[in-house]
Amino acid sequence: MEIDPFIFRLSIFILSIFVGYYVVWSVTPSLHTPLMSVTNAISSVIIVGAIIAALSGSDGVVFSSSSIYGFLAIILAAVNIFGGFLVTQRMLAMYKKKKKDK
Amino acid sequence: MSANLSAILYLVSGVLFILALRGLSSPETSRQGNLFGIIGMVIAVTVTFLSVGNFSSGFIYVLIFLAIGGSLGAFIAYRIPMTAMPELVAGFHSLVGLAAVFVAISAFINPSAFNLGAPGNIKLASLIEMAIGAAVGAITFSGSVIAFLKLQGIMSGAPITFKGQHLLNALLLILIVILTIYLCSTQSSNLFWILIAISFLIGFLIIIPIGGADMPVVISMLNSYSGWAAAGIGFTLENTALIITGALVGSSGAILSYIMCKGMNRSFFNVILGGFGATDQTASNQNKEQRPVKSGNADDAAFLMKNASSVIIVPGYGMAVAQAQHALREMVDTLKKNDIKVSYAIHPVAGRMPGHMNVLLAEANVPYDEVFELEEINNDFANADVAFVIGANDVTNPVAKTDPQSPIYGMPVLDVEKCKSVLFVKRSLSPGYAGIDNDLFYKENTLMLFADAKKMTEDITKNL
Numbered sequence: 001m002e003i004d005p006f007i008f009r010l011s012i013f014i015l016s017i018f019v020g021y022y023v024v025w026s027v028t029p030s031l032h033t034p035l036m037s038v039t040n041a042i043s044s045v046i047i048v049g050a051i052i053a054a055l056s057g058s059d060g061v062v063f064s065s066s067s068i069y070g071f072l073a074i075i076l077a078a079v080n081i082f083g084g085f086l087v088t089q090r091m092l093a094m095y096k097k098k099k100k101d102k
Numbered sequence: 103m104s105a106n107l108s109a110i111l112y113l114v115s116g117v118l119f120i121l122a123l124r125g126l127s128s129p130e131t132s133r134q135g136n137l138f139g140i141i142g143m144v145i146a147v148t149v150t151f152l153s154v155g156n157f158s159s160g161f162i163y164v165l166i167f168l169a170i171g172g173s174l175g176a177f178i179a180y181r182i183p184m185t186a187m188p189e190l191v192a193g194f195h196s197l198v199g200l201a202a203v204f205v206a207i208s209a210f211i212n213p214s215a216f217n218l219g220a221p222g223n224i225k226l227a228s229l230i231e232m233a234i235g236a237a238v239g240a241i242t243f244s245g246s247v248i249a250f251l252k253l254q255g256i257m258s259g260a261p262i263t264f265k266g267q268h269l270l271n272a273l274l275l276i277l278i279v280i281l282t283i284y285l286c287s288t289q290s291s292n293l294f295w296i297l298i299a300i301s302f303l304i305g306f307l308i309i310i311p312i313g314g315a316d317m318p319v320v321i322s323m324l325n326s327y328s329g330w331a332a333a334g335i336g337f338t339l340e341n342t343a344l345i346i347t348g349a350l351v352g353s354s355g356a357i358l359s360y361i362m363c364k365g366m367n368r369s370f371f372n373v374i375l376g377g378f379g380a381t382d383q384t385a386s387n388q389n390k391e392q393r394p395v396k397s398g399n400a401d402d403a404a405f406l407m408k409n410a411s412s413v414i415i416v417p418g419y420g421m422a423v424a425q426a427q428h429a430l431r432e433m434v435d436t437l438k439k440n441d442i443k444v445s446y447a448i449h450p451v452a453g454r455m456p457g458h459m460n461v462l463l464a465e466a467n468v469p470y471d472e473v474f475e476l477e478e479i480n481n482d483f484a485n486a487d488v489a490f491v492i493g494a495n496d497v498t499n500p501v502a503k504t505d506p507q508s509p510i511y512g513m514p515v516l517d518v519e520k521c522k523s524v525l526f527v528k529r530s531l532s533p534g535y536a537g538i539d540n541d542l543f544y545k546e547n548t549l550m551l552f553a554d555a556k557k558m559t560e561d562i563t564k565n566l
Contacts, residue, residue, distance in 0.1 A: 009336075012342060013333060013348075016116075016349030019349075019350065020123070020351075020352070024358075027126045027127055028129070029450065030460035030464075030470055030473060030475075032358060033191075033457035034126060034136075036191050036322070036355075036358070036457075037191055039325060040198065040328070042347050043198050043347055048344060049341070049344070050201060051151065051154065051164060052154060055164065056215030062158075066211040070204070070208050073204035073205050075171035076204070078167070078168045079174050079175035079194075079197055080175060081143055085143070086179035087179040088136050088139075089133070091184070092132045093133070094464040094467075095132070096470070097129075097470065
């Protein structure tokens with residue numbers, strides 16, 4: 001009997017939850033705010049779905065009822081991707097160690 | 103591009119996202135981690151373009167919309183003040199939620215573009231995944247909007263409760279399950295729209311009863327939801343990168359919620375059900391009788407600190423409100439010039455989101471190795487000369503250790519009262535968020551400094 005591909009995706013999902021669990025526990029508490037902003041940025045990989053949706057229009061028709069939702073989702077996800085990564089970078093650049101020469 | 107190759111590349115970007123989170127285990131590796139995240143995103147987007155393979159006029163529009171959203175995001179990221187981080191994160195969560203809803207709608211209207219069957223005849227598993235993704239996304243969206251409004255102060259931070267609230271939420275959740283089942287058997291688009299509308303309503307209803315100081319839990323929880331929504335869509339699109347990322351973000355938000363709840367010694371359900379109103383009213387009324395407090399001015403505070411050999415600073419949300427972090431750092435610099443040892447003690451739930459205080463101190467150029475978590479520093483209070491409490495209240499209340507009747511009993515607190523003297527910067531004697539009096543105000547060795555946190559800190563620096 002063949003295994004449904006869904007089962008493979010489910011396996012990836014469950015194992016990723018465990019990976020996430022262990023990785024996030026190792027995040028230092030002082031970086032919890034950057035953790036939230038970066039998880040925000042990476043969850044916007046949902047833009048993948050938005051791009052497929054936006055390009056789903058048939059030939060010559062760019063804006064169909066389904067592709068419009070794709071375009072809207074692209075804007076939202078793009079705000080998040082650029083905003084999320086850049087604000088994380090801005091925050092992380094501020095974390096400095098004590099200067100040795102003091 | 104072949105389906106296998108793109109699947110492998112999506113996996114690569116998923117792994118890069120894991121490395122991005124892994125980098126956050128220390129500030130040194132964190133910047134590299136962020137870079138991994140960016141590379142992962144670039145790979146995922148590029149692979150999607152190549153595998154769709156449609157470079158017609160639609161492609162140009164995609165790039166234009168990408169540029170519009172991207173420049174808007176970049177603009178916000180550079181302009182936002184660090185004190186507004188909680189609002190920003192809440193706002194960003196709402197966008198992820200709404201994007202998930204839009205993608206699900208698009209897949210429902212035009213399933214053939216996603217290889218999910220024809221309209222009105224969508225594969226059963228895909229339909230369930232779509233419904234879950236859309237529902238969780240909608241809850242994330244409206245919940246985050248409410249959280250944003252509360253944090254921004256546009257909406258009152260006070261919990262809004264009414265009779266039968268929990269019953270209503272429970273009924274709506276059951277209704278969503280029933281609608282999903284009917285949706286699967288009828289494939290009716292009307293049911294799909296109703297499902298989304300009810301999910302928006304639930305998100306709204308579950309966040310309005312939650313008060314301002316519980317925001318760290320709410321933001322973490324919405325963070326988690328945005329992850330589960332992404333994972334739901336990932337299953338619909340059969341996309342590994344989305345599934346991995348959704349699972350990562352979902353568990354990350356769940357862990358943060360757990361840490362925040364533990365910091366308040368409350369169960370997750372207690373926070374979500376908005377339980378902090380009923381019990382404390384009696385507690386705050388009992389303690390209404392006036393007790394003597396010692397209050398001082400900047401001069402007294404400067405005198406105490408000048409004669410100390412070690413000072414511990416306890417910042418809280420009040421510091422963020424007063425934007426006092428830079429003034430505080432200047433005060434500490436002056437103290438250090440006088441050879442006084444200074445460290446910072448941060449309670450897990452200080453501020454309005456996890457790690458809020460750490461970011462503000464980092465912004466004010468405080469080296470992160472002078473900043474300590476509750477467990478690391480709590481024993482040091484007994485050996486310190488001065489504790490400088492700025493904008494924190496409930497997290498220092500010794501009642502949490504002594505009075506089993508108190509609503510915050512059992513909550514881990516900073517042992518500030520063990521210091522030789524305590525300086526407490528506060529605008530008035532009013533109780534903190536939990537509505538309970540802080541015993542620390544009336545202690546023999548406490549000096550209250552009634553003023554705006556920023557102004558008081560600046561005045562102390564002048565007097566040092």
